[in-house]
Amino acid sequence: MDDGSSSDRLQSLSIDVSIIVPVYNGEQWLEECLQSVVAQSFTGSLEVSIFNDGSTDGTSEILAKYCDQGASCSRMKWTIGSEPNRAEPGGVGYAKNRAVQQSSGQYLCFLDADDVMLEDRVHLQYEAAQACENRLCLIGSRFIREPKDSTIRYSRWANDLSSRQLYDQAYTSHGPTVIAPTWFMSRALYNAVGGFQEEPRRGYPEDLDFFYRGLAVGAELKKVERELTIYRYHRTSASFGVSEETIWELRVRQFQTNVLNKWPHFTIWNAGKQGKKFYKSLTKDNQEKVVAFCDVDSKKLAQKVYEQYDAESRTITARVPIISYKTARPPAVICVKLDMTDGALEGYLRDLCWTEGVHYFHLS
Incomplete structure (x- = not known):
């Protein structure tokens, strides 16, 4: 559904920014989300592209009412897409791709239906994007976590990352260093990556996958040092449907491709459970590059050697020294x-x- 009254004036104009809103059963949060779109201070041309991915709650009614009553703002073009005959939802990646495909902005500002933008978000991220040297830009920002005390360590880590750490800590367990609910990117980056992974429809971290593919094509990462998004934490979020093991496999695979495959040798810092899990997850070629495990724990150091045992052949297939961190050789995986x-x-x-x-590099 395209709100013609709000789009006539913009029809002949190029769109600076498309706000991308995928939604599935978002009635609890949706009105506040859309109100924050209307309240943006950005004075350029804006488009709001919403894809309703088979919602069965009151989402469709809210969208219809909102576009009829609240979205008549002449400075914005509103587009709502849906596929009413589809048997079941296409999933997060699918909904994001459809919302992007029906949009036309030079830049894409992603907004989850359960989050809220502060009024200067588009304005400040657009300015940051304009200052990028690389046309393949991905801009984030600081955020406000709601509820405030729900993820203290994660929020502190994400908000305090330096410009360099956006790259250097990209493989930690916390996920993308440019936090997905704050993403603002060039359409050129979206096209270069090829959009979001759509399969499997559930249980896959499509944002992390996109982030790593963005790094692979040379994305420039930036963060606006202002709180521009209210990022909600709740158990119905799609991220809770993604297993830790799925994320681990993706992280290790990309870390090997982007980093380890270029190293002639390396040390694993941690001779305990996590370090050994990482070693076992490596390809055979990268296992052979491991010169040692290093640690600070005297009990682990007393073992002197880690032996990898193959149950099928009943043989020890590798022996890796365990040494003190003081004598470890870089590069190392922490x-x-x-x-x-x-x-x-x-x-x-x-x-x-x-x-x-x-x-x-940090991996944990």
Whole structure:
């Protein structure tokens, strides 16, 4: 459904920014979300592209009412797409792709139906995108978590990332360093990546997959150091349907492709459970590049060697030394959780004079 009264004036104009809103059963949050779109301070040409992915609650009624009553703002073009004859929802990636495909903006501002934009979001992210040297730009921002105390460690990590860490910490367990609910990107980047993965429809981190493919094609990452989005945490979010193992496999695969395949050798920092899991997840070629596990724990160091046992052949297929971090050779993969050692890990790394992104990457 296209609201003609609001789009006539814009029909002959190029669109600066398309706000991309995929929605499935979003009646609980949708009106507040759309109100935040109307309240944007951006003075350029705006388009709101919503794809309703087979909602069975009151979403369709809210959208119809909203476009009739609240979306008559002449500075915005409103487009609502749906596929009423589709047997079941296409999934998050599918809905995002359809919303993008029915839009025409030079830049794409992604907004989940359960989140809210602060009034200067589009304005500030558009300015940041215009300042990018690379036409393949992905812009994020700081965010407000709602409820406030729901994910303290994650929110602190994401909001405090430096410009360099947007790249250097891209493979940690926290997910994309440019937080998906704050994404603002050039259409050129979307096209270069080829859109979002649509299969499987459920249980797949389509945002993380897109992020890694964006890095592979040379995306420029930036973050506006202002809180521009209210990012809700709730158990009905699609992200809760993605297993940790699925995310782990994607992270390790991309880390090998983008980093390890270029290293002639490396050390794994952590001779415990997490470090061994990482080793076992590597390809045979990358396992052979591991020169040692390193650790600070005297009990682990006392083992001296890690032996990988193959149950099928009943043989030991690899022996890897376990050494002190003080004698470890970079580059290294750090398999120790961030922000969980009261600063001890960071102190060890400073003692070694290692630089993140050069001598080591965090994986946990």
